[in-house]
Amino acid sequence: MTIKVIIVDDQAMVRAGFAALLAAQSDIDVVGEAPDGREGVEVSRRSHPDVVLMDVRMPEMDGLEAARQLLDPPRGVTHRPKVLMLTTFDVDDYVYEALRAGASGFLLKDAPPADLISAVRVVAAGEALLAPSVTRRLIADFARQRPAPRRDGPALRRSGLTPRETEVLELIARGLSNQEIAESLVLAEQTVKTHIGRVLAKLGLRDRAQAVIFAYESGLVTPGQ
Amino acid sequence: MTIKVIIVDDQAMVRAGFAALLAAQSDIDVVGEAPDGREGVEVSRRSHPDVVLMDVRMPEMDGLEAARQLLDPPRGVTHRPKVLMLTTFDVDDYVYEALRAGASGFLLKDAPPADLISAVRVVAAGEALLAPSVTRRLIADFARQRPAPRRDGPALRRSGLTPRETEVLELIARGLSNQEIAESLVLAEQTVKTHIGRVLAKLGLRDRAQAVIFAYESGLVTPGQ
DNA sequence: CATACGATGAGCCGCATGGGTGATGTGCTG
DNA sequence: CAGCACATCACCCATGCGGCTCATCGTATG
Numbered sequence: 217m218t219i220k221v222i223i224v225d226d227q228a229m230v231r232a233g234f235a236a237l238l239a240a241q242s243d244i245d246v247v248g249e250a251p252d253g254r255e256g257v258e259v260s261r262r263s264h265p266d267v268v269l270m271d272v273r274m275p276e277m278d279g280l281e282a283a284r285q286l287l288d289p290p291r292g293v294t295h296r297p298k299v300l301m302l303t304t305f306d307v308d309d310y311v312y313e314a315l316r317a318g319a320s321g322f323l324l325k326d327a328p329p330a331d332l333i334s335a336v337r338v339v340a341a342g343e344a345l346l347a348p349s350v351t352r353r354l355i356a357d358f359a360r361q362r363p364a365p366r367r368d369g370p371a372l373r374r375s376g377l378t379p380r381e382t383e384v385l386e387l388i389a390r391g392l393s394n395q396e397i398a399e400s401l402v403l404a405e406q407t408v409k410t411h412i413g414r415v416l417a418k419l420g421l422r423d424r425a426q427a428v429i430f431a432y433e434s435g436l437v438t439p440g441q
Numbered sequence: 442m443t444i445k446v447i448i449v450d451d452q453a454m455v456r457a458g459f460a461a462l463l464a465a466q467s468d469i470d471v472v473g474e475a476p477d478g479r480e481g482v483e484v485s486r487r488s489h490p491d492v493v494l495m496d497v498r499m500p501e502m503d504g505l506e507a508a509r510q511l512l513d514p515p516r517g518v519t520h521r522p523k524v525l526m527l528t529t530f531d532v533d534d535y536v537y538e539a540l541r542a543g544a545s546g547f548l549l550k551d552a553p554p555a556d557l558i559s560a561v562r563v564v565a566a567g568e569a570l571l572a573p574s575v576t577r578r579l580i581a582d583f584a585r586q587r588p589a590p591r592r593d594g595p596a597l598r599r600s601g602l603t604p605r606e607t608e609v610l611e612l613i614a615r616g617l618s619n620q621e622i623a624e625s626l627v628l629a630e631q632t633v634k635t636h637i638g639r640v641l642a643k644l645g646l647r648d649r650a651q652a653v654i655f656a657y658e659s660g661l662v663t664p665g666q
Numbered sequence: 667c668a669t670a671c672g673a674t675g676a677g678c679c680g681c682a683t684g685g686g687t688g689a690t691g692t693g694c695t696g
Numbered sequence: 697c698a699g700c701a702c703a704t705c706a707c708c709c710a711t712g713c714g715g716c717t718c719a720t721c722g723t724a725t726g
Contacts, residue, residue: 315580343573344580352569354579355540378672391651394713406675413714423682423714426616428653432664439657439664603702619683632704638684648684648712 219340222248222263224256224282225271225302230325234269237329244336253277257285264295266340270319272303272310280313287318298339311350321345376418382436384411388424389431444565447473447488449481449507450496450527455550459494462554469561478502482510489520491565495544497528497535505538512543523564536575546570601643607661609636613649614656 221238223231223246235246248263250256253270254277260268268286272279283299300321301314311322320339323332324347338345346354377385387397394412398405412424421427431437446463448456448471460471473488475481478495479502485493493511497504508524525546526539536547545564548557549572563570571579602610612622619637623630637649646652656662 316584318584320577320580338573341573342577344577345573346571346576346580348563348566348568348570351571351576352545352567354583355545355569355571358537358540358579358583380673388650389654391647391654393647403673404675406677407673409714410675411673413716416714422616422618423649425613425649425653428650428657429614429616432653432657435664439660605703628703629705631706634684635705636703638686641684 218243218245219267219336220245220247220263220265221267221269221336222246222250222256222259222265223269224250224253224259224274224279225269226251226274227271230271234332238333238336241333244333251275253279253282256282260286260297261293261295265297267336268297268299269336270299270301272301272314280310280317283314283319284317298342300335300339300345311353315354322350323347324349377415381411381415381418384408385415385427385431386436388412388415389428389437391428443468443470444492444561445470445472445488445490446492446494446561447471447475447481447484447490448494449475449478449484449499449504450494451476451499452496455496459557463558463561466558469558476500478504478507481507485511485522486518486520490522492561493522493524494561495524495526497526497539505535505542508539508544509542523567525560525564525570536578540579547575548572549574602640606636606640606643609633610640610652610656611661613637613640614653614662616653 221244223234223238225231225234228251231249231251235249238244239246247265248259250259252274256268256270256274256279257277268283270279270283274282279301283301286297286299289296298320299314299318300323301310301319302323302325303310304325314322321335321344323335323345327335327347335345383401384397387400392400394405394408397403398408401408412427415427416422416424419427419430421430432439446469448459448463450456450459453476456474456476460474463469464471472490473484475484477499481493481495481499481504482502493508495504495508499507504526508526511522511524514521523545524539524543525548526535526544527548527550528535529550539547546560546569548560548570552560552572560570608626609622612625617625619630619633622628623633626633637652640652641647644652644655646655657664
């Protein structure tokens with residue numbers, strides 16, 4: 217079973233190079249190419265590739281928007297390829313946007329050819345792969361944003377919340393309903409309600425909306441940055 | 442300039458295998474070994490390696506705790522190696538703990554030898570590298586925890602909220618009830634409910650708690666005064 | 667051993683909240 | 697002037713949510 221790939225890049229030379237490189241592999245077929253995001257989406261809808269190699273910067277429609285459309289397809293479109301983003305410069309905005317959109321990988325164009333080939337196989341297999349510099353940033357971001365969720369914040373410390381109550385509060389602040397919190401923590405919904413009742417009482421809050429505010433203001437959760 | 446590596450694993454056979462594999466590389470020197478985390482930390486402090494290959498599961502002190510000690514050294518210890526975690530099973534708790542501790546990579550022991558070698562070079566260079574399955578999970582986690590609406594302006598601007606609706610959203614994010622919002626804006630409560638209904642529909646939110654989250658994540662309101 | 671606290675969960679009750687439909691007035695724009 | 701977006705408000709309805717009470721169980725803590 218060969219891996220069907222399409223290449224979306226505005227530079228014809230780049231497309232030709234990648235196509236030659238990949239087509240030389242016995243388990244990879246290049247079944248299409250496109251010079252911009254809009255056409256890339258069309259080609260993908262037509263040829264149903266397993267993997268889409270997508271440049272970030274392109275005219276008409278950039279790679280990020282194209283990736284979003286492929287990964288969050290409209291009603292009726294069932295095909296959902298893996299998207300492997302490519303870029304010349306590793307600008308982090310691109311990376312984060314791409315990963316949010318659901319891309320399976322992010323490589324720099326100056327990566328060794330062998331890396332590109334193995335990357336195609338990896339994402340075709342449902343796994344994911346990032347350029348080392350991107351990995352480093354993602355890890356740094358991950359570690360920074362929750363070095364073991366900060367249970368500090370003056371208001372929070374003096375609040376007298378138990379660990380479990382704090383946990384429930386955090387899920388409230390992530391927008392979950394009582395039922396969802398119960399499922400997430402493997403509890404009866406009634407237990408969740410009890411916890412929430414205590415949280416609201418201890419913090420002097422009226423409802424979950426105010427609880428969300430408290431969670432943000434106390435630093436229990438932080439706006440994504 | 443060769444890369445100095447130590448190998449920490451409780452299985453002598455694994456140590457021997459990795460050592461042989463790495464020592465065969467002209468740019469890599471294996472300068473030490475240890476059978477558990479405690480000794481691993483000692484050996485690292487003595488031999489100042491560039492990279493520590495660290496098994497997760499070990500007697501005495503597991504790889505996670507050892508990694509923490511190496512990556513967050515006590516006063517007086519200036520040496521801070523890169524840590525590349527190794528595991529047989531990819532249990533995510535381990536992964537997250539290791540990444541929080543500041544590890545530069547996480548590989549499965551069944552990875553191809555070439556991957557291990559290149560991983561050592563990558564982390565020695567200050568970059569990071571994860572096993573594809575780990576990468577996939579990290580990305581999924583990343584995307585899940587901040588999916589759609591975010592980033593001060595764009596999400597808000599593209600949301601299509603009218604000025605009045607935005608005003609109501611802000612008051613929701615201040616913790617006011619519908620009745621209080623109505624009083625604050627000199628409206629009937631029913632009008633407030635209509636506005637809120639439209640806000641929720643336009644933003645794809647379920648309830649006012651999620652609306653509060655959106656307000657914070659979009660920058661409409663910010664923590665701290 | 668007695669006590670206290672935390673976690674779990676049940677039952678009941680009332681209201682704020684959210685969804686849907688529809689109507690009116692106003693101001694801007696083609 | 698016709699059309700449209702926006703703001704305003706009414707009525708109905710189902711229910712998620714929060715308040716209140718009470719009970720069980722395990723683990724510290726004295």
